[in-house]
Amino acid sequence: MHKLRPVPASSHNRENVFIHKDLPNSSHVCVRHDGVRRSLQSPYQVPYKVLSKSDKLFKLLINGKSSFISVDRLKPAFLASEDEPPPAVGKKHEPVTATTRFGRKVRFRIDPKIYVDTVPG
Numbered sequence: 001m002h003k004l005r006p007v008p009a010s011s012h013n014r015e016n017v018f019i020h021k022d023l024p025n026s027s028h029v030c031v032r033h034d035g036v037r038r039s040l041q042s043p044y045q046v047p048y049k050v051l052s053k054s055d056k057l058f059k060l061l062i063n064g065k066s067s068f069i070s071v072d073r074l075k076p077a078f079l080a081s082e083d084e085p086p087p088a089v090g091k092k093h094e095p096v097t098a099t100t101r102f103g104r105k106v107r108f109r110i111d112p113k114i115y116v117d118t119v120p121g
Contacts (some may be wrong), residue, residue, distance in 0.1 A: 017072045026050065026076035029058060031069055047077035 023029070030044035037043065052059040057068045096108045 019071055020076050022076045023071060023074060024053065028077040028079055029060065029074045030077050031060070032064075032073040032075065044075055047079065059077070 022087055028047040028049055030047050032044050048060040048062050050058055051061055051066055056097060058074060059066050060069055098106045098108075102104060
């Protein structure tokens with residue numbers, strides 16, 4: 001019994017966390033929420049503006065207050081530039097209707113032209 005010595009404990013916290021290569025150059029970042037989420041809730045919160053950066057901490061503007069967040073919880077946000085015009089809105093497809101030989105009308109919920117090149121008839 002006198003010969004027993006304690007064994008040094010192993011460190012279980014040696015995870016290498018992925019850090020995106022564009023994170024140091026990003027002006028806005030998304031913050032990962034580590035708590036319990038509701039169904040279909042995104043793990044990342046909306047993009048926040050970066051005020052300052054260091055190796056392990058980013059200072060973000062969250063709800064009008066500055067907060068320091070570790071880079072382990074951040075992901076760069078790729079936002080559309082303000083200069084680009086909005087995409088052109090295409091014309092709406094009219095519902096396609098066909099009549100059966102018994103006189104009933106059939107309405108297609110999808111545009112069959114997308115799936116079929118030529119419609120016989």
